[in-house]
Amino acid sequence: MTARTLAQAAHQRFSALVLELDADYCNNTFGSAPCTATGTQCYNTFGTCKDRANYAKGTKTFRFCSRGMAIPPGETLRPYILSHAFTPTEIPLCGGLAARSQTTLTMADETCSDIEADKYAAIRSLPATGTFWTRFIARNYNIQGRFARVRKGYVTSPWDWTVFQNELYVIEAITGPDSEGNVQVVLADATKTLDKAMLPEASDGKLQQDLKAIENSGIAQAGGAATITLAAAASAVDSYYNGMEVYVTENTGAGQRRVISGYVGATRVATVSAAWSVVPNSTSVYQIGALGINVGTGKGAQYDDPVATGLPQFVRIGDEVVRYTAIAGDVLSWADTTSRAQFGTIAEDHKQGDGVQLCFAPVNKSVTDVIHRLANAAGLADAYLDLAGLATEDSNWLGAGAAITACIHTPEKASGLLDELLAATNLNAWWDAAGQILRFKADMPQNAASVITITPEETIGKSMQVTPLDGLRITRSFMSFAPFSATENMGEAKNFGITNGYIDASAESANEYNAVTGEHKFSRWMGAANSTFVSSTVGRRVNRLRDAPFKLSFALDPRNEVHVGDLIDVTSRKKANASGAPALTRMRVIKYLDDRNIEIEAISTTFARRYGFIAPNGYPDYASASEAQRNYAFIAAANGLMSDGSSAYFIS
Numbered sequence: 001m002t003a004r005t006l007a008q009a010a011h012q013r014f015s016a017l018v019l020e021l022d023a024d025y026c027n028n029t030f031g032s033a034p035c036t037a038t039g040t041q042c043y044n045t046f047g048t049c050k051d052r053a054n055y056a057k058g059t060k061t062f063r064f065c066s067r068g069m070a071i072p073p074g075e076t077l078r079p080y081i082l083s084h085a086f087t088p089t090e091i092p093l094c095g096g097l098a099a100r101s102q103t104t105l106t107m108a109d110e111t112c113s114d115i116e117a118d119k120y121a122a123i124r125s126l127p128a129t130g131t132f133w134t135r136f137i138a139r140n141y142n143i144q145g146r147f148a149r150v151r152k153g154y155v156t157s158p159w160d161w162t163v164f165q166n167e168l169y170v171i172e173a174i175t176g177p178d179s180e181g182n183v184q185v186v187l188a189d190a191t192k193t194l195d196k197a198m199l200p201e202a203s204d205g206k207l208q209q210d211l212k213a214i215e216n217s218g219i220a221q222a223g224g225a226a227t228i229t230l231a232a233a234a235s236a237v238d239s240y241y242n243g244m245e246v247y248v249t250e251n252t253g254a255g256q257r258r259v260i261s262g263y264v265g266a267t268r269v270a271t272v273s274a275a276w277s278v279v280p281n282s283t284s285v286y287q288i289g290a291l292g293i294n295v296g297t298g299k300g301a302q303y304d305d306p307v308a309t310g311l312p313q314f315v316r317i318g319d320e321v322v323r324y325t326a327i328a329g330d331v332l333s334w335a336d337t338t339s340r341a342q343f344g345t346i347a348e349d350h351k352q353g354d355g356v357q358l359c360f361a362p363v364n365k366s367v368t369d370v371i372h373r374l375a376n377a378a379g380l381a382d383a384y385l386d387l388a389g390l391a392t393e394d395s396n397w398l399g400a401g402a403a404i405t406a407c408i409h410t411p412e413k414a415s416g417l418l419d420e421l422l423a424a425t426n427l428n429a430w431w432d433a434a435g436q437i438l439r440f441k442a443d444m445p446q447n448a449a450s451v452i453t454i455t456p457e458e459t460i461g462k463s464m465q466v467t468p469l470d471g472l473r474i475t476r477s478f479m480s481f482a483p484f485s486a487t488e489n490m491g492e493a494k495n496f497g498i499t500n501g502y503i504d505a506s507a508e509s510a511n512e513y514n515a516v517t518g519e520h521k522f523s524r525w526m527g528a529a530n531s532t533f534v535s536s537t538v539g540r541r542v543n544r545l546r547d548a549p550f551k552l553s554f555a556l557d558p559r560n561e562v563h564v565g566d567l568i569d570v571t572s573r574k575k576a577n578a579s580g581a582p583a584l585t586r587m588r589v590i591k592y593l594d595d596r597n598i599e600i601e602a603i604s605t606t607f608a609r610r611y612g613f614i615a616p617n618g619y620p621d622y623a624s625a626s627e628a629q630r631n632y633a634f635i636a637a638a639n640g641l642m643s644d645g646s647s648a649y650f651i652s
Contacts, residue, residue: 002162003162004153004162004165006163014155015153015155015596016065016066016152016154017066017081017084017150018063018064018065018153019063019065019148019150020061020062020064020149020150021061021062021064021143021171021185022147022148023045023060023061023062025045025058025060026044026056026058027058028054030042030120034056035051036051036054037050037051038050041124043139045139045140047138048139062078062116062136063075063077063078064077064079064081064107065078065079066081067079067080067082067108069155072159075159076116079108081108082107083106084103084105084106085103085104086101086593087103088593089189089430089431089564089591090590091564093472093590094423094426094443094541095422095423095428096423096428097419097429097430098191098428098430098431100189100192101169101188101189101431101433102172102186102189103150103169104185104187105184105187106182106184107133107183107184107185108182109131109133110131110132112131113127114128117136131177131181133174133176133183137174137183144171144172145171145193145196147168147170148169148185148187149168149169150166150169150433151166152164152165152167152594165594166434167436168190168433169187169188169189169433170188170189170192171185172188173186189433190380190384190431190438191380191415191431193379193380194413194418196378197377197379197413197414198413199374200359200408200409200411201302201358202357203299203302203356203358204299204355205296205300205302205330206299206355207293207350207351207352207353207356208293208296209294210349211293211317212289212290212349213347213348213349214289214347215241215289216231216233216234216235216241216287216288217231218230218231218234218285218286219231219283219285220281220282220286221268222281223253223276223279223280223281223284224279225276226274226275227270227271228269228270228272228284228286229269229270230268230270230288231268232268234268235263236265238264241270242261243259243260243292244288244290245257245258245288245289245336246259246260246270246272246288247286247289247337248284250285251285252279252280253278253279253280254285256276256277256278257337258274259272259291260272260288261273289337289340291335291336292324293333293356294330295332296330300330303315303327303356303358305327306325311362312361313361314342314359314407315359316356316410316487317348317354319346319485319487320341320345320347320348321341321359321409321487322339322340323342342407343407343483343485344484344485344486345486345487357411359407359408359409360373360407361408361409364403364404365403366402367394367403367404367425367427368390369404370421371421371429372385374414374418374421375414378414384436385438386435386438389440389441393427393441393442396442397426397444398425398533399533401536403529403530404526405527407486408524409486421525424479424521424526425525426442426443426537426540426541427440427441427442428440432564434563435563439565441565443544444540451567451569451586453568454556454562454568454569454570456572456573458556458557458560459554459556459572460556460597461555463555466551467552467553469548469603472548473545473548474518474541475504475508475513475516475518476502476504476516476519477501477520477538477545478499478500478501478502478518478538479500479501479520479521479522479537479538480498480522481496481497481522481524481527481534482496482497482526482528482530483495483496484496486524493522500531500535502535502538502539503542519541549606550603550604551590551601551602551603552570552601553599555597555598555599556598558596561598562592562598563589564589564590564591564592565588565589566588566589567586567587567588568586568588568589570584570602571583571584585606586604586606587604588605590602615629615632615633
């Protein structure tokens, strides 16, 4: 047993709560190189810095504990925590981003020495005035978004930090003092950063000249080895078409593309950069298009470099999406005019001054890759992402059939984009504060190697409560996807090219529910190539929800610790089988509140079909197998039933 489990099992337990706030703190010493500041000393914070050019950002951690808690020798803990309120995260059903947790701690304030926070306190001409929190707030105006840890554990003798569980959050706000002189510290889980980040990032480049869908078109007058004589209606201005592409669309030389390197307006003769394979003549139909845009002086830095990123890059101009393949200064360029009118949009004429917005547009990327990019772009580093777990779920349940090609052309909250993608792929994501990581799990049949068993004896008192979730039951599911154009309204079915659905006719029959209960979802993340995956997804949703799931709420002693996302097997007389005996049900913990006792909410994980998993060697026949062993697959009789009359297993 660990020190923590021993403390949890003790007959007498004294809970302890510690808060750690990480504030920015300059690593320099005032007036000593590289700091060139003079005069009255700063407080080593950016807000009070007198030499910001040499500010060296570090971290200083301030620690607080519950009022009345015995403070161990050698530990600097301010006994300021008066009360706390925890609102835990909650995993949604059938995919999505979990509701964010929030913790509010009410903190006492007091006049006190400034020695801990001010490294120059001993040499100042006057001692600090005010209170701890009023000084802290004034010096750390930029505290929002910094990390904080809530450490939950037990008072032991001797003191032992290993009995504490460390939960990582970000600081959402520090407010007050209120009328009582108290301060509220509000913490949120790290996915709060996704609410603040916008993807794609806003860009304010503008066209420096008109960009037409087609600059000129017509029937050529003649052609040479490396020339083409344009129609008489072409521009009379020398060099007007230089750098543009001429594309032969019909008749002699059709399909050839060349870049115009010289143009004589008087003769309408355009010289191309490479000789023609088939020389155009007076029957050749052509069109000319631009191969680049200037977004304005100094604006090019706002646009991702496709060469540096190794990824296709796109911009939206009006309702048209354009792919660019190179960037040089403030000029975005593309190799040929096929880069126009991407993602189902139409090439349009655009005016000087029209905005050029960067897009977020993955092309044939795995769900893992897209989520990874979304999270990183929103400020969540790899250290806070369970990428290995996500890759496993992707490989097991999504795969190549779910590869994403989509275009987000207007800045939106990263949290909304992630939630939308998760819901479209039946993935759940939640912040594991104790693990200090964003976890992922497909809402699919599960057969974990390790499942925690919860018996009636382990639940506290009369805490067990069963809640049927009848409002979630469906008998049919449809998804419209493959949008005609990325810039159309994604909330209307008419703007999608394909709709796939699944109907459980038996569930709708007179012998069962005798009713139709359906859902219709839209997804801009799924394209025509995802059709098979979408069919599987809507089928699994109906199998998951054709019979109403249910929720169990109960309390546990801390010695029976579980966590959000865990699979648990629960036996309770309040959930019985047809014979009246307590039924063993596999549940997933969707909500967890650790506040002296552990308050749990778990949701059933059953599917209408009996999904099977390959069993380990040495398993008994079905008739002799335990309930846990029957989560694996067994071969049914010829009539499609198992020996006890239950349904056979389904291979997906």
